[in-house]
Every structure is written in structure tokens, then in C-alpha cells.
Amino acid sequence: MIKAVIFDMDGLMFDTENMSKKLWKKLGQKHGYNFEDSFFDQVIGLDLSATIKVFKNTFGSDFPYEEYKKEKDEMMIKEIKDSGIPVKMGLKEAIKFLKENNTLIAVASSSKRSTINFYLESADLKDKFDFIIGGDEVKCSKPSPEIFLKCYKKLNLKKEQILILEDSINGIKAANKAEIKVVLIPDLVKVPCEIEKLTFAKLTDLTEVPKLIKKF
Structure with a gap:
């Protein structure tokens, strides 16, 4: 689960x-x-x-x-x-579904904490996440697993109970090194097959997140 x-x-x-x-x-x-x-x-x-x-x-x-x-x-x-900030399709619906099902949600981004807060406030999502970790709060950036391991420790859960949503090659590598399941939702960069093989699943967009979570 x-x-x-x-x-x-x-x-x-x-x-x-x-x-x-x-x-x-x-x-x-x-x-x-x-x-x-x-x-x-x-x-x-x-x-x-x-x-x-x-x-x-x-x-x-x-x-x-x-x-x-x-x-x-x-x-x-x-x-x-x-x-306004361009919100990805299905984001707010995915967050609503996860919160309704008592799933903890966090942001782990290479952007600074101040930037994350500004974006979340712009999208009216500031109070939806349990915590955020910015790139200025870790020593090594993705593909280092540091940011995800920091999330893991903060969540105080087993790794198999956590799912990471990523769009970038470096993010997938970081999640894989952290030994936490990662789901690819592609954006601008085409992810090579050898990197895609490191993922647990590949979704078209965030609208498919609830369906995936229900499978566990």
C-alpha cells in the first residue's frame, strides 16, 4: 500500500x-x-x-x-x-484524491524553497503538501539520491510505501539510487529506454495517478 x-x-x-x-x-x-x-x-x-x-x-x-x-x-x-502559473493537467485532482485517501504528499524539487513556495501559492496549493524540500536544502543535486533520502527519513515510512513522480532523467536516476519506486510522467525531455527501464511505471499525465494508486 x-x-x-x-x-x-x-x-x-x-x-x-x-x-x-x-x-x-x-x-x-x-x-x-x-x-x-x-x-x-x-x-x-x-x-x-x-x-x-x-x-x-x-x-x-x-x-x-x-x-x-x-x-x-x-x-x-x-x-x-x-x-498565473500553468498547472499540469490532473495535478489538483491527483492531490485531492491522495488527500482524501490519507496519503502523505511532499514536494522534492531542485528549485529553491522560496521558488517552490511562490509557485505553490500562485496555484493555490500552498497548504496542500505535508512538507517540501528544495534544492538549496541539500548538498548534492539530482541525480544524487540525497533529496529523496531526506524525504524518506522525514516520512518515517518503509521505502516500499513511497512513490516518486518524476519527469526528468536526473530525477529518475536519483529515485533509483534511493531505491524508491519512481513513476515517469514525461515532459519536454525524451527519456531514453535504458533510463525508462529504471521506472516502476510510465503514465501519460497526472490524471492517471489515482488509477495507479488504486492498484496497490
Whole structure:
């Protein structure tokens, strides 16, 4: 029986990966950089320090990541405040189902805790989760299992009672290393077959979560 579900956030709960990618491309055009889709595939699911490393390895050590990231974040915050945050299909229904069935739910994201809180507040979901853990609260980012092991300890359950929902390659690797069942719900990045084999199941979207949980 599943007693807890851990949600990744960007690309899983909210369509923020797509939004972020569009804004980075807009920023790149402004500053003379060409950000290809294949480049973003490398950084999805990484924390800040790991992301900076990829940017500087690709565009040079003098790439002003912090400056551009701040500009991009300001653009993103404005867009979310103006138009709302794009919620993934089935998210609120899945949360409602899990809460009604007394299932603990948590967010484990590479984003900062402050960003997680802002997104949850924007979607009117702030009080729905039992706890959240951000990328700034762990030493190592996904694919390290640290964030999921921290969730596991906080949940105080057996690993077989926990299910992780992920969309990224690094997230799946992290869950696998933590030895906790992970379900793939694809987003922007195509997950290779060898990584997909590490998952417990693959769903089309979050609307299928209740049906999967009922099988346990």
C-alpha cells in the first residue's frame, strides 16, 4: 500500500520548464546567445550550482549566469503574476484524491524553497503538501539520491510505501539510487529506454495517478 507520494515540481506539477526555456531563448536573442533545445535537456532537474557549471562549460567561464538568471527570473515572476502559473493537467485532482485517501504528499524539487513556495501559492496549493524540500536544502543535486533520502527519513515510512513522480532523467536516476519506486510522467525531455527501464511505471499525465494508486 502506498502511504506517501513525492512530487517533483518543474515539468511535473507545473509547465514551468517550457516557460523557462522560452524566456531563456528570448534572453539569449537579446544578449547574443543561441540556446538550443538540446542544451536545456542537460540542465532540467539540476540545482543551481550544477546548472551554472553546465552553462559555463558550454558558453565559457566568463558567461554571466547570475546576471542573466536574475533577469530571466524577474521575467518569469512577472509572467506568473500577470497570467498565473500553468498547472499540469490532473495535478489538483491527483492531490485531492491522495488527500482524501490519507496519503502523505511532499514536494522534492531542485528549485529553491522560496521558488517552490511562490509557485505553490500562485496555484493555490500552498497548504496542500505535508512538507517540501528544495534544492538549496541539500548538498548534492539530482541525480544524487540525497533529496529523496531526506524525504524518506522525514516520512518515517518503509521505502516500499513511497512513490516518486518524476519527469526528468536526473530525477529518475536519483529515485533509483534511493531505491524508491519512481513513476515517469514525461515532459519536454525524451527519456531514453535504458533510463525508462529504471521506472516502476510510465503514465501519460497526472490524471492517471489515482488509477495507479488504486492498484496497490
